Amino acid sequence: MAETIVGQLAGFTHQSGYGTLPHAVVDECKRILLDSLGCALAAVDQPKGKIGIEYGALMGGPAGNATIIGTDHKVSVVGAAFANGELINALDMDAVVPPGHVTPYVVPGALAIGEALGRSGQDLIAALAVSHEMSYRIGKAMDYLRDTKDGKVSPPRIYGYSSTVFGATAAIARLKGLGADKTAHALGIAGCISPVNSQVAWFQHAPSSTIKYLLAGALTQAAMTAAHMAEFGHRGDLQILDDREYGFPRFIGTTRWEPERILSGLGTDWQFPTEQAYKPYPHCRILHALLDCLGEIVDQNELRPDEIDGIKVLVEGFVEQPVWLNRDIRHVHDAQFSIAHGIALGAHRVPPGKAWQEPELVFSESVMRLMDKVTHEVHPDYVTLLSGHAASRPAKIEVSARGKTFVGERRYPKGSPSPDPASYMTTEELVQKFRDNARSIIPQSKIARVADAVLDLENVGNIASVLADVRPGGR
Template sequence: MPATIVEQLAHFTTDTQFDRIPPAVVEECKRILLDSIGCAVAAIGEPKGRIGIDYARAMGGNGNATIMGTGEKASIFGAAFANGELINALDMDAVVPPGHVTPYVLPGALAVAEARGAPGTALVEAMALSHEMSYRLGKAMDYLRDTRDGKVSPPPVYGYSSTVFGATAAIVKLKALPPAVLPNALGIAGSISPVNSQVAWFQHAPSSTIKYLLAGALTQAAMTAAHMAEFGHRGDIQILDDREYGFPRFIGTRRWEPGHITAGLGVDWRFPTEQAYKPYPHCRILHALLDSLTEIVEENDIAPAEIDGIKAWVEGFVEQPVWLNREIAHVHDAQFSIAHGLALGAHRIPPGKGWQDPDLVFGESVMNLMCKVTHEVHPNYVELLSGHAASRPAKIEIQARGKTFVGERRYPKGSPSPESSSLMTNDELAAKFRRNAEGVLCSARTDDVIDTVFHLEKLGDVAALMRMIGPNDERAAGQAR
């Protein structure tokens, strides 16, 4: 009988070896890792980050895996939970279809790699296969930016639950379990994946701070699947082949095109073509607008008090409560509101954890300017989106000093696109990391983390890297090399 999709994914996992991974994929994994560490350490004082840390502590016991930014050790289960929440807390982490992937697939791999003393090459293998697997599953299913008959067609059920397969595969890979364990682990993962509740989150504002999917919860499902298979549970290896009763049906996707999962698997690495990075701690839908707004206010030295109005043309699928919300009741709400995000961006605060400062988020100047923001759907959204996957067409007009200042973008900063300037370079990612690490890591330690990650293939033990990602301590700088 032909191999099931689960069996093919298991074979891909086993067959992924560092020396067979294209250099461009290795480089992308390093970039994702550095960006994720920076997002995590920046969030240790943020509400969502603190709650993740507190829950890891509540899970009990000392362990041999690090909660990033704290220097605290927890079990692999606790560290994975906390680190998933930390990476996603500011909503500044990298994105690739189906959306946020890294907060779900990296934390378990990182915890197991540290606990087992795995080399950097093993972590690259786990990151590469988990991101590739998640991307391919995302391409096989409904997507938020799908169009139909020339109009946006957002799915009625959506979410990132399919990342549980990549997250589980990465854990099993790093635990070096027998190949026979893998199909069972993936089958179990599909059966216990969290529900796709993201569309409910879109519709209910002010929104739940769980967001689209609690990162910590998915890391635990992946950990459970990997360990249950290790201990002898049998998984459903037909779960991705059965459209009528299997994963496609119960996870809620209307579209199921499994060829995207298996075609060229292990030969054609696809996720780097759409891997994007976020300069701003705000939903990606606003980034092209923020790029234009920032350029206008900085080049013309426009103060918030001088602005009489801001009008934006936005992506078509965002006409939903979570983005339309103007009731900013929690700093979390500021990560998604169109009106608030543009009002805050006009204040020219360097992007980072400062955007979540309650004095700024709820400040009179931001709240007053928010009332002057209007928007409508970009008229050429569907046409431009169809032309290139990185398209996020945006136009903005700022009324100030009796003039109208206009800015337009098709590709936001951080995306690979036909415009080379939109790509975030390694130097730019390092600069973002330095901003995020301020106040947590000393400058020497920050430099060590950057250097170690960009030379990850030379790292003999991931635990050495994790020892650097703690509170300021000059003595620890350089310890990993």
């Protein structure tokens, strides 16, 4: 069993206790958790978040031992995981690391199981580390959205985040205390029941489906099912990742499969922190460097939206697809991806956060009028700069106002680890983002307690105490 990829991943899961983790990995897991909790809290009143809560409560039953973040619901682990996945991803403000969005798929199950079983902060850190490292490595072994070929953008025809089901399952298995054998079977089951990779269809159909690239709640349920079925005695397909002709790589749709990216240095060379990024804006990451530049131009020159005659942006090459080109904004969700709308909204200098999804702003006459003045082209140096460093998201913006053209240019957006130290999002900045997202959802005293507890998570004896503070009611 150990010779299969699934077997080696199971061994890695079983052996990666808190004491084996480098400091940088521990620190990143705490940052990820704090950011994820804040994103979930910010979404409790948003349409996608409210639907996730409603369905999670229905699925989870009237009583249970796992928290739906930002509510007083205590439901079953499956219901809480579903709701929390939807909440974390609702605003599209959650952390990203290859293959893309990982946290809304791998964090919720770990939180629910950890809370229900009374696991420690160290246990949760180990589970989050395993789930992110596994997701990152499998993602790197497969096709990637920002792939290039012969000097041109070459996005895959089939893509998605279904491969995170392995990391999500591993986190649950670790917190449940499953041995390496049962964990291997859980991973083998997970690979056979993962959701399909439908993300490219989502790119092509606008206005877009509100399930996004992959319904977070659905993947959490696949991971829950896989871990529990293995625990109860089901047998998984242990060869699911080794068989390129008939296994996971084939039926999930990747044209590239490099298993050495999964296994090389596994357990000793922790890789995900090198590309772990955070999102200051509740908008697709492709626009963040442009929004950084735009904010500087508007602030430094005190430009009002009604003074702007036009905005031209140079964007990443792979976004020439309907979900980003869409100008038919029918739902607040559409505003998270439209290039034209995002730039128009950014010019209004509303602090980034849940306010960006308020209908009064999204559909305001000023934003909609300015959206008509936004044009875009593909950045001519996109491929060259991307090849130079993985964090590159080349962006250039030209704002015409007052008879002048104000120009801004940036290679690395805020929130990314890159050669530019200014692009790194500090822990202090993440704490402020958490405070802003949690404000008006939970009391100020709880906001401070949660931030302090998460940043000291290794010393938390029972993570249920942290989850108690992300409920609005008293403690």
